[in-house]
Amino acid sequence: xxxxxxxxxxxxxxxxxxxxxxVLVVLAWGLLRKKPDVLYVGLWLQVAIALxxxxxxxxxxxxxxxxxxxPDISRNLIHNHEExxxxxxxxxxxxxxxALLSLILRKWRTQWMTYAAxxxxxxxxxxxxxxxxxxxxxxxxxxxxIRSNI
Numbered sequence: 001x002x003x004x005x006x007x008x009x010x011x012x013x014x015x016x017x018x019x020x021x022x023v024l025v026v027l028a029w030g031l032l033r034k035k036p037d038v039l040y041v042g043l044w045l046q047v048a049i050a051l052x053x054x055x056x057x058x059x060x061x062x063x064x065x066x067x068x069x070x071p072d073i074s075r076n077l078i079h080n081h082e083e084x085x086x087x088x089x090x091x092x093x094x095x096x097x098x099a100l101l102s103l104i105l106r107k108w109r110t111q112w113m114t115y116a117a118x119x120x121x122x123x124x125x126x127x128x129x130x131x132x133x134x135x136x137x138x139x140x141x142x143x144x145x146i147r148s149n150i
Contacts, residue, residue: 050093050097
């Protein structure tokens with residue numbers, strides 16, 4: 001199989017969406033139940049998902065170049081997806097940075113880590129929403145069955 005940017009984008013774009021939801025559950029569980037080990041795993045998961053999101057983001061332009069050539073693909077839908085995905089990606093990287101900061105703070109002050117982790121959870125909720133919206137717009141590009149009144 002010859003992999004191109006569209007293949008890579010389709011494989012990796014699910015990671016920030018589904019992974020982001022998993023992180024929400026793990027972070028919330030760790031914080032609300034005061035389980036430091038669970039929180040620690042959630043923070044590392046957030047960092048990993050932020051790093052893997054880079055692949056999805058960087059493959060987006062190449063994927064757009066490939067699908068733009070199809071006659072039944074709307075350039076407007078691609079543009080809308082690109083705009084929202086850029087914002088969602090930025091939010092993901094900031095959230096990953098907050099998770100990393102929380103992990104660094106763990107070495108010095110557990111209380112500071114907890115505050116940073118709560119901030120990370122709030123950012124993760126916002127990021128998950130943005131990623132879900134970006135994914136929905138991406139799905140509209142090629143899946144005509146989910147389009148309504150476009």
